Amino acid sequence: MLQLLFYNSKNKIDIDECEVNNGGCHSNATCENTIGSFSCACKKGYSGDGINCVTMDENNQAAIGIGVGVAFGLLALILLILLVIFLIKRNV
Numbered sequence: 104m105l106q107l108l109f110y111n112s113k114n115k116i117d118i119d120e121c122e123v124n125n126g127g128c129h130s131n132a133t134c135e136n137t138i139g140s141f142s143c144a145c146k147k148g149y150s151g152d153g154i155n156c157v158t159m160d161e162n163n164q165a166a167i168g169i170g171v172g173v174a175f176g177l178l179a180l181i182l183l184i185l186l187v188i189f190l191i192k193r194n195v
């Protein structure tokens with residue numbers, strides 16, 4: 104077994120899995136060939152195990168932030184209107 108490993112590393116008969124189909128890694132991942140194996144790592148801006156990478160879309164996160172901000176803004180506006188209506192009715 105040790106002789107086989109030695110033979111592999113010395114003669115570089117390792118298969119470069121990355122040469123074909125990015126080693127099975129995701130299209131947004133980088134494939135790194137190692138002796139006897141290979142590894143996948145998601146590119147910057149993506150998260151996952153390398154086989155599956157999902158976008159960490161900052162625009163989406165910003166949109167969610169704006170959406171939450173607008174929702175709270177509208178809620179505050181509605182409460183303000185209700186308060187004004189309440190005060191007007193009380194003064195009548």
Ligand SMILES: [Ca+2]
Pocket residue numbers: 117118119120136137138139140141
């Ligand atoms: Ca390999």
